[in-house]
Amino acid sequence: MxxxxxxxxxxxxxxxxxxxxxxxxxVNTARVEPVVSRILADVRKTGDRALRKYANQFDGLTTEQPLQISREEMKAAWNSTKPELQAAMMVARGNILAFAEAQMPQEWMISPAAGVKAGQIVRPLGSVGCYVPGGRYPLPSTLLMTVTPAQVAGVERIVVCSPKPARETMAAAWLAGVNEFYRVGGAQAIGAMAYGTSTIQPVDKIVGPGNLYVTAAKVVVSGHCGIDMTAxxxxxxxxxxxxxxxxxxxxxxxxxxxxxxxxxxxxxxxxxxxxxxxxxxxxxxxxxxxxxxxxxxxxxxxxxxxxxxxxxxxxxxxxxxxxxxxxxxxxxxxxxxxxxxxxxxxxxxxxxxxxPNHVLPTGRVGRVRGGLSVMDFVKVITVQQYTRQGLKQMGPHAIALAEAEGLMGHAESVRVKTR
Incomplete structure (x- = not known):
């Protein structure tokens, strides 16, 4: 050093x-982008067939193994986990849960003028995909870190993908109540969650860390679905x-x-x-x-x-x-x-x-955002409400701005409601 x-x-x-x-x-993904693009195109075209081909090639998945891991298999993994590790997972999940609950943004409403209300409502994403690496080390902690805040946010459908998931990772999935868990990794997993196959339906957003190929795939699909960050x-x-x-x-x-x-x-x-x-x-x-x-x-x-x-x-x-x-x-x-x-x-x-989450920004992305949080799984939607009197009071200001910009239709949309 x-x-x-x-x-x-x-x-x-x-x-x-x-x-x-x-x-x-x-991260510099340029050197792997040609390979990643081919894999993504293959997944988009042939779906499950591509997933099985790459799972066999890279992860040794046999033809007898289903892509989806059943709840029974997760439960068996939990039951075969040592009590001290079970206890550690339960403590970790409890703390992640409590932290995410404290982070949850609130709904509110203010009245900037008489007869005018403005505020925000908070709604969960419809579906998310959580990528859990399975290469050098098993990472049950990453499963808990990605799934738990999504649950706190109220996401209805949570998908987990991981290559060759270790027993510990499957045990964590059982503890977290995961229902959709697939033996799929790499760029092909990102493609499946973004585009969908006959087995894996597409999601609205993909989160979680991964290797260079996973990161490059997230960048490519980011125009198709949301992603958290490049890692x-x-x-x-x-x-x-x-x-x-x-x-x-x-x-x-x-x-x-x-x-x-x-x-x-x-x-x-x-x-x-x-x-x-x-x-x-x-x-x-x-x-x-x-x-x-x-x-x-x-x-x-x-x-x-x-x-x-x-x-x-x-x-x-x-x-x-x-x-x-x-x-x-x-x-x-x-x-x-x-x-x-x-x-x-x-x-x-x-x-x-x-x-606090361990999925964190790297490569100076910390200048513009913090780590993965419950906010990554919700939408903050703004709300505006007027009475006729409120519109009469505030409307002239909007009309003046609209006319200054030459947008006469905007101005008329205000006038017509106050006549």
Whole structure:
């Protein structure tokens, strides 16, 4: 993990590196788009036949295995799950549920003038597709994170797709009450949920993380149905002046083990802390091959001249996960997916059980949105209501604006209702 000072003789090189990180983007899907486009076209044309072909090719699905996983199979997976894991899943689901309920937007109405009412109503999406990766690790936590807020929002139909779903993932589906769960992954799963097949009916929106092919497919179908966000490799930034070096190093290693392309960064003006963390990293990544590769190639410790510079650099990077020292730091944070405060808030807790969602924006998308939430599964619809007197009072202002824009039909639509 390289250590770079943003001042002195290394200042120019440090800021060149920062510029590169700032331009990283969510994910570069260009190199896989031709393959993804072919898969999507195949799914759109041949439906289930394409799903089975790719499931057999990439995931080893046999002809005897149905695409849809039954509730009985999910129940069997739950019953064969160790009690301590069942308990952990129930705690996680309960906290995700409570957090989503607190996030739910409210309906309201105001009266900007006598006889005029304006407000909003909140309605759930009709159907959503939740993609749950099933590659390097089983991810029952992602199933809970995507399905639960959709349920809180009131979505009527929730579809889950996952390649080679592990027993733990099927157990989580049983706990969450999932009714539609398919052994389908990759770009073909995104195509099935977007376009529909004879087995999988199309959905209004697709959410959830995935590999480069899944992300590219979401981009392609985004003109056909809604998507949450594009997701690149995991990102972690720790911005600290007084942190505990072993704890910081452990967080960096934990997130780095997700993917060899994980971006892992420590930002501090405390050079002693920087050196201590670098030493801890070397020891902790020794027996974690994925984290070792990630931290060796993507890991970086920035030592800044001032605390203010460290804060500014953090906001420039807009990281997926951000750890800071104390609640006071929340005042300067502008761009981040999810924030962890203090040395007793490991980022792994957010991955599993705290309640906030772990499907988070990467590639500086944290500049414009936060993580997946109940808001991704609802529509906020505005409402306007007038009495005749209210229209007489406010109407002349609308007529003046309409005539200024040359839209005489707009002006007349107001006049005719007040004559």
């Amino acid at each position: 390289k250590l770079v000072r943003t001042f002195g003789r290394s200042k120019a090189a440090a800021y060149a590196l920062i510029d590169t990180l700032e331009r990283r983007g969510a 690149g490799p995991t990102e972690i930034v720790v911005t600290s002046e007084t942190g505990h070096a072993p704890g910081i190093a452990a967080d960096l290693v934990a997130q780095a083990e997700h993917d060899p392309d994980t971006l892992a960064v420590l930002i501090t003006s405390n050079e002693s802390l920087a050196k201590d963390v670098a030493t801890e990293i070397k020891a902790r990544m020794r027996h974690n091959s994925i984290a070792k590769k990630s931290l060796s190639t993507q890991g970086c410790i920035f030592v800044t001249a001032t605390v203010r510079e460290a804060q500014q650099l953090t906001n420039r990077l807009a990281p997926e996960h951000l750890t800071v020292d104390s609640p006071k730091d929340l005042k300067w944070i502008r761009n981040a997916g999810s924030v962890f405060v203090g040395e007793y808030a490991p980022q792994s807790m957010g991955d599993y059980v705290t309640g």
